Amino acid sequence: xxxxxxxxxxxxxxxxxxxxFLLLGVLLSSALLFFVDERQLISxxxxxxxxxxxxxxxxxxxxxxxxxxNVPVARRLLTQGAPTSVAIGFLLAAPTINPIVIWATWxxxxxxxxxxxxRIIFSLFIATTIGWIFSFQxxxxxxxxxxxxxxxxxxxxxxxNRDSExxxxxxxxxxxxxxxxxxxxxxxxxxxxxxxxxxxPKTFDRNKLRLFLDTVIQEVRELGGMLVLGSAIAASIQxxxxxxxxxNWGQDPITxxxxxxxxxxxxxxxxxxxxxxxxxxxxAFTTGSxxxxxxxxxxxxxxxxxxMLSIFKPRIIIYLFAIAxxxxxxxxxxxxxxx
Amino acid sequence: xKKLEQLKQFILRLKQKNPRPQGKxxxxxxxxxxxxxxxxxxxxxxxxxxxxxxxKYRFTGQLQLLIHPNYFTLVLITGIVLxxxxxxxxxxxxxxxxxxxxxxxxxxxxxxxxxxxxxALLAIAAIAGLIVPPKVLASDTxxxxxxxxxxxxxxxxxxSFTSRIKPEDRSLMDWIRTLNAYPEPDAYTDLPANVTGFVxxxxxxxxxxxxxxxxxxxxxxxDAYPVGxxxxxxxxxxQFPPDTWLKIEGVMTTEELNGERRLVINAIDxxxxxxxxxxxEF
Numbered sequence: 276x277x278x279x280x281x282x283x284x285x286x287x288x289x290x291x292x293x294x295x296f297l298l299l300g301v302l303l304s305s306a307l308l309f310f311v312d313e314r315q316l317i318s319x320x321x322x323x324x325x326x327x328x329x330x331x332x333x334x335x336x337x338x339x340x341x342x343x344x345n346v347p348v349a350r351r352l353l354t355q356g357a358p359t360s361v362a363i364g365f366l367l368a369a370p371t372i373n374p375i376v377i378w379a380t381w382x383x384x385x386x387x388x389x390x391x392x393x394r395i396i397f398s399l400f401i402a403t404t405i406g407w408i409f410s411f412q413x414x415x416x417x418x419x420x421x422x423x424x425x426x427x428x429x430x431x432x433x434x435x436n437r438d439s440e441x442x443x444x445x446x447x448x449x450x451x452x453x454x455x456x457x458x459x460x461x462x463x464x465x466x467x468x469x470x471x472x473x474x475x476p477k478t479f480d481r482n483k484l485r486l487f488l489d490t491v492i493q494e495v496r497e498l499g500g501m502l503v504l505g506s507a508i509a510a511s512i513q514x515x516x517x518x519x520x521x522x523n524w525g526q527d528p529i530t531x532x533x534x535x536x537x538x539x540x541x542x543x544x545x546x547x548x549x550x551x552x553x554x555x556x557x558x559a560f561t562t563g564s565x566x567x568x569x570x571x572x573x574x575x576x577x578x579x580x581x582x583m584l585s586i587f588k589p590r591i592i593i594y595l596f597a598i599a600x601x602x603x604x605x606x607x608x609x610x611x612x613x614x
Numbered sequence: 615x616k617k618l619e620q621l622k623q624f625i626l627r628l629k630q631k632n633p634r635p636q637g638k639x640x641x642x643x644x645x646x647x648x649x650x651x652x653x654x655x656x657x658x659x660x661x662x663x664x665x666x667x668x669x670k671y672r673f674t675g676q677l678q679l680l681i682h683p684n685y686f687t688l689v690l691i692t693g694i695v696l697x698x699x700x701x702x703x704x705x706x707x708x709x710x711x712x713x714x715x716x717x718x719x720x721x722x723x724x725x726x727x728x729x730x731x732x733x734a735l736l737a738i739a740a741i742a743g744l745i746v747p748p749k750v751l752a753s754d755t756x757x758x759x760x761x762x763x764x765x766x767x768x769x770x771x772x773x774s775f776t777s778r779i780k781p782e783d784r785s786l787m788d789w790i791r792t793l794n795a796y797p798e799p800d801a802y803t804d805l806p807a808n809v810t811g812f813v814x815x816x817x818x819x820x821x822x823x824x825x826x827x828x829x830x831x832x833x834x835x836x837d838a839y840p841v842g843x844x845x846x847x848x849x850x851x852x853q854f855p856p857d858t859w860l861k862i863e864g865v866m867t868t869e870e871l872n873g874e875r876r877l878v879i880n881a882i883d884x885x886x887x888x889x890x891x892x893x894x895e896f
Contacts, residue, residue: 277754283742284749288680288835290739291671294664295685295692488702492657495699499664500732503739513836514758544837551832589619 278514286510289543289578293502296545300344301494304351305487317357324360328406331357331364332399335372342546342573345369346582347494353586354426359415364406366583367599370546370573371398380569383550390566393610397570401602405595418591420584498582505581509543512577528611531564532604539572546573563611571603653730654707660733661700663740668693670744675891679748681834682896748835750893753814753856756827756840781805781866786828787895789877790841799868799877807866807879810887811842813858815851818872819844824851826862826879831894838894844871845879854884861885 321327331352335345349366353359370376372395384390409418416424535553544552553568575596583592671677672690681689779788781802786809792802811826819825827842845862846869847854854860864881871878 280749281751281755283746284679284751285836286739287743287748291668291677291680291689292685292834294668295688298692298695485706488699488706492661492699492703495661496657496732496736500735503735510836542836544833552837
């Protein structure tokens with residue numbers, strides 16, 4: 276009973292900490308929808324897969340969100356027709372490659388600037404590589420949850436039309452395609468249509484406010500639901516598996532890295548604060564394993580897997596998880612070996 | 615991976631329980647009514663509850679049982695924004711009702727939740743939070759996480775480390791900080807100690823020893839990290855069961871415990887106190 280109560284407290288603690296960041300992410304991504312012409316943003320994205328995923332990884336700099344906040348943004352990018360490589364690069368790198376997190380890491384590891392530098396380099400490298408790998412799948416739809424994939428369809432048709440005719444004017448008249456389709460007109464598309472026809476992204480009328488609110492509430496509801504599930508699982512694991520078990524496991528270069536990666540996935544701590552958390556282990560663990568925690572944690576953790584399930588099919592998340600884990604392991608091990 | 619599979623199974627089961635409506639329902643109260651009329655209010659309800667929960671935590675002080683004070687303002691603002699969102703939504707829905715026009719069905723872009731389930735999860739979590747207060751983490755968690763004298767480096771450490779505090783005024787946390795800066799136990803011999811914390815019984819220590827402990831929070835209760843010092847009691851520890859909060863007065867000595875030289879508080883006086891309202895250190 277006491278265990279259950281502990282788990283419940285941890286569960287609430289995770290939620291109270293994560294919901295503000297989730298809300299911030301949702302507000303940012305919804306604002307992005309209304310104030311930024313994503314088609315233009317996306318059309319400026321490089322088509323080259325490698326460059327695309329690298330640019331996607333750096334886009335995080337524009338959105339200071341942690342892993343609870345980047346999922347709605349990544350999802351939006353995908354449904355707006357961003358290349359898979361850009362979206363995956365963003366999804367994996369944004370929690371680390373953003374000003375707040377870099378600043379926090381620097382504050383925590385002032386004495387060891389190499390940790391800050393390698394955290395950035397490794398995260399960028401892994402995100403770019405995985406984005407590049409996934410770019411071989413040109414059409415993101417088979418990777419995504421069915422309901423979400425349906426929303427991409429219209430866009431792709433629109434964009435292929437646009438590409439074939441190659442006239443910028445058509446960029447603005449994508450609306451008729453949407454009206455023709457039998458399904459109810461998606462609200463983002465209405466919003467986008469409004470922005471595009473007026474072609475003044477900064478205007479803000481009452482109708483748009485309503486749409487903005489609709490989007491925010493939908494996203495909060497849906498991602499919030501996932502967050503509740505993810506936090507419940509993370510809290511139970513925390514209570515059931517003693518942390519000592521994980522710590523005793525790792526003293527040498529290899530197992531310490533593995534232990535820290537497991538810890539990162541289990542603790543599910545927000546990337547804005549994880550640097551302070553991991554400092555607690557800096558005396559007992561190798562620098563390589565601290566890096567593993569800092570690089571792997573923001574990409575994959577139990578809480579974030581819940582959120583990612585709102586974008587991708589489970590199989591894809593397993594791939595992401597496996598590749599990210601292996602790359603983190605190899606990179607941080609080579610760091611321990613060479614430095 | 616197993617968890618993921620379980621989650622998938624769970625969601626599948628949910629889907630089977632709540633099949634999406636196929637076409638028109640013949641019942642008087644159709645699914646469409648449910649989607650268009652009830653669900654929006656359910657959303658308002660869930661958002662409002664979360665907003666209230668956050669504001670309540672902030673003003674009852676329970677928030678410090680959950681997260682670091684640095685985030686208090688963030689949580690409060692989030693609570694207010696959530697309440698405002700539900701307020702604006704209510705106003706919209708009322709306006710629609712007055713106009714009499716039913717709202718066109720909201721676009722379903724639920725990915726894995728059937729409609730209503732996500733809202734229900736949010737609402738249940740918030741209501742549970744409103745009813746059941748958060749718990750102060752206690753000795754079971756401390757033992758599980760492994761109690762130590764070494765300090766997790768918290769954000770506040772850099773600013774607040776100072777040895778200028780008089781020994782008798784140092785809190786348990788101050789002692790731990792001092793000990794981290796200069797770990798030789800002999801340096802502190804015979805200094806007066808006057809600390810509060812909760813009792814943890816450690817089996818490997820002799821009968822008349824207990825650990826006086828505190829949790830340190832870096833970010834939120836999830837990363838609460840127990841620190842503590844051994845206390846040598848004049849009698850056995852049985853009179854102070856685990857989780858009792860104590861005010862210990864004594865002097866510092868060095869003892870050899872389990873083959874390790876450690877700083878120990880030689881207690882002259884130990885008094886039970888109530889659980890403080892701010893049980894964690896930051």
